[in-house]
Amino acid sequence: MRRAEYCVLVLTDGPSGGLGARIRDLRASRGLTQRELAEPRYSRGFLAAVEAGHRVPTDEALAYLADRLGVRADDLRHGRPAGSAEALRADLDEARRMISAGNAAGAADVAWRVRRQADAYHLPELVAYADLCLGDSIQHSQGPSAALETFRRAAQNAPAGLIGATITGRIAGCLYLTGHTAAAIELIESALHEVRARPPVDPSVEVTLLGRLVYPYLEVGARERARRVVDDALALLPRVTDEETVGVFHTVAAQVWDAEGRLSEVDEALRTSREIFARLGFEREIGRCYWTHGYVLVRLDRLEEASEELVRARQMLAPVGARHFHAGATLELAEVRRRQGRLDDAEQLCHEAMDYVTEAGYDEGIAETDRLLGRIALARGAVVEAERLMRLAIERYQRAGLNRELMRTCQELGEVLIGQSRLPEALAVLKRPL
Numbered sequence: 001m002r003r004a005e006y007c008v009l010v011l012t013d014g015p016s017g018g019l020g021a022r023i024r025d026l027r028a029s030r031g032l033t034q035r036e037l038a039e040p041r042y043s044r045g046f047l048a049a050v051e052a053g054h055r056v057p058t059d060e061a062l063a064y065l066a067d068r069l070g071v072r073a074d075d076l077r078h079g080r081p082a083g084s085a086e087a088l089r090a091d092l093d094e095a096r097r098m099i100s101a102g103n104a105a106g107a108a109d110v111a112w113r114v115r116r117q118a119d120a121y122h123l124p125e126l127v128a129y130a131d132l133c134l135g136d137s138i139q140h141s142q143g144p145s146a147a148l149e150t151f152r153r154a155a156q157n158a159p160a161g162l163i164g165a166t167i168t169g170r171i172a173g174c175l176y177l178t179g180h181t182a183a184a185i186e187l188i189e190s191a192l193h194e195v196r197a198r199p200p201v202d203p204s205v206e207v208t209l210l211g212r213l214v215y216p217y218l219e220v221g222a223r224e225r226a227r228r229v230v231d232d233a234l235a236l237l238p239r240v241t242d243e244e245t246v247g248v249f250h251t252v253a254a255q256v257w258d259a260e261g262r263l264s265e266v267d268e269a270l271r272t273s274r275e276i277f278a279r280l281g282f283e284r285e286i287g288r289c290y291w292t293h294g295y296v297l298v299r300l301d302r303l304e305e306a307s308e309e310l311v312r313a314r315q316m317l318a319p320v321g322a323r324h325f326h327a328g329a330t331l332e333l334a335e336v337r338r339r340q341g342r343l344d345d346a347e348q349l350c351h352e353a354m355d356y357v358t359e360a361g362y363d364e365g366i367a368e369t370d371r372l373l374g375r376i377a378l379a380r381g382a383v384v385e386a387e388r389l390m391r392l393a394i395e396r397y398q399r400a401g402l403n404r405e406l407m408r409t410c411q412e413l414g415e416v417l418i419g420q421s422r423l424p425e426a427l428a429v430l431k432r433p434l
Helices: 019-029 034-038 044-051 059-069 073-078 084-100 104-120 124-142 144-157 162-177 181-196 203-219 223-239 243-259 263-280 283-299 303-317 323-339 343-360 363-379 383-400 403-419 423-431
Strands: none
Touching: 019 044, 019 059, 019 073, 034 044, 034 059, 044 059, 059 073, 084 104, 084 124, 084 283, 104 124, 124 144, 124 162, 144 162, 162 181, 162 203, 181 203, 203 223, 203 243, 203 403, 223 243, 243 263, 243 283, 263 283, 283 303, 283 323, 303 323, 323 343, 323 363, 343 363, 363 383, 363 403, 383 403, 403 423
8 A cells, every 4th residue: 555545543424424425426417437536646546545434534645635626625524514614604694793783683593504614514714703793792782891701701712813812802902881990991902912923923913913002091091002002003003904904904003193192194094994994894983084074173172173073973883773882972962062052962862872882881981971960060060060060080990990081070060179279178079099
């Protein structure tokens, strides 16, 4: 027997199914005899033993036979139809678009079907991608607290690479949104350390993880660290091939550039994000870009422009059921209405947002709503109610570790107390962030 024909003896792969039967059926469908398929490298007898299930071909022999049959070796080994991996990935890509368009239940059905098939076909990356879609569908419909456990289970089996990094980023995002900012930062920093310790590093993976640090860094007041993260990601961006990664990065980088007053770069980043998300068919993400732009314009006191962007964001986000993003845009629009003196409209918008943020356990959103209602109460002269609401916001911001907003709120309450000549209390509030 030729040395290349040595293989493992087995008793389990009978002629009724398994690898041997798949090779036999494919050979027959292509009109080849055993000799024609096996030669010149192997003998007819070798192939007959493989097809009968008496022998398992070596990896080298399997690769040879798969090439002769016009299929991939792994597809042949696991019984996958030709192109099945690509078809399943396309189904999951469509599921992501379904979530972005508001059809979380339909996307979950697709993800479960694909997950079962991917598991049967031994496609671990697609199993992880399906788990990512399942987590996204839960977060979209039920909020970050409900999705966290699904993402954690997905992370246990996710292979290294972009899908694994994205799942880690989702976990960090859920932690951040539920008030565990320090834990979110620690998770991503640890993941980055592990990835960088095993070069070469996929730039898409690194940029995905870096982008997840921006919001938490800004919220704890680490603006310089956020800027360094953006600079590191910018250096890698020309080598990133995944469009979604690029789009998401530009969205979060806009927050840092806004904080630094680099407004032309903010506009360019958000325009780039919108173009990318439009190509990908991600409606929810386009709405988020309008929300982010409105947020920036509010802080520039360009209220009419901000109102237009935020109204457009709400119009896009409501039909697709993006309740978290819709709540954020709603609170920003409430702040615009407050500054415009339209206090009744502002209060109504606050209560609309509060329904979601309370249900979702979104600590930052609850604190922001309390603070904004406190500002509205103050504008109406209801100082006692304003103080009560601002103190509620301070407590929640502090528990969540959101230092930047804690400092702002303490400053606002301190000014209220100073206006009442309650100087010792004002001093205690102003010292609190320290």
